[in-house]
Amino acid sequence: MVTKEQVLDVLRDVEDPEVHKSIVELDMVKNIEIEEGRVNVEVLLTIRGCPLRTIIEKEVEERILSLPGVEQVNVQIGHMTDEQRAAFTAKVRGGNTESAAPQQQAVPALLRGDKPVQFLAIASGKGGVGKSTVTANLAVALARQGVRVAVIDADIYGFSIPAIFGVQDKKPTVIDELIMPIEVEGVKLISMQFFVPKDTPVVWRGPMLGKMLRNFFGQVHWGDVDVVLLDLPPGTGDMALDVHSLLPNSKQLIVTTPQAAASAVAVRAGLMGVRTNHEVIGVVENMAYFQFDDSDERAYIFGRGGGEQVASQLNTELLIEIPIANLDKQKDPLFDELSLQGQAYRQLAERVGMRLGVKTQPLQRNA
Structure with a gap:
């Protein structure tokens, strides 16, 4: 029995x-x-x-x-x-709260340093360069390679991470004051969009933004993660300053396009990280070119060289050029891993993993 x-x-x-x-x-x-x-x-x-x-x-x-x-x-x-x-x-x-030193107990577990977590802020100088799309697809590519990933949508005024992942209408489970992140494609997500009524603008100033960011670290149950990606607002405003202050060891990835206007302001976003002693691990040039079906021919619709220019001025590397998607065939903003864009994000994930000291390996998939 x-x-x-x-x-x-x-x-x-x-x-x-x-x-x-x-x-x-x-x-x-x-x-x-x-x-x-x-x-x-x-x-x-x-x-x-x-x-x-x-x-x-x-x-x-x-x-x-x-x-x-x-x-x-x-x-x-x-x-x-x-x-x-x-x-x-x-x-x-x-689990570790009781054993933590008294001065650590008020510090969110994710920031305590007793577990190796790498923080990477994704920044751009201006809107419209696809920064959030890059953040989301990089997160999925890392997860596909066995990395435990979380994304914090810190773009408070222009949050778009939930929509990219298709969960804009979902609400996180809240147990007392503990928030469970939404999980999609192996990626844990939190965003202000989950907590405000639809189409309601967020009209906040600096101190409230900083408090919200701290709540995302302190009140969300992240569990075990290897990498936290922060989707920053464009430019060099209060949220970027709060991230640099709250996460002194975070690193930065700059997103730009080939256009001169985008690359010029992207340099300013990168220099902010440099001046606050946050390493810029590289540059992503999004919408770099269009590649025709069944051909190696490329059309550089928005020009060439913007990513290289930004990388050179920030004394870092151009990690990847992401091709433009064919919208007639690609409706989902999360790219299939076998598509041209998906392959580019896989390479980006490998290179980011190397620079963060995080091991990446393809997940075994069932046949």
């Missing part, structure tokens, strides 16, 4: 899909009852109407049914009390 210990053991492999921790470790499994070949078990969810209820319920049932002698499983879904939810939040927040 199966035992309660055996049931708990098989459920240790069931993770909360948002928190990525075992439901047993999170004390979500209660009231296991066993009667001959039947197992009754209660699973406590943090909130009513949890969108992940069906996923958790199904996996719990399948795991228990895998035990020899179990013929029927009844999964009862319950909801945590305030006290249970507070204990859950404490476990999620901090």
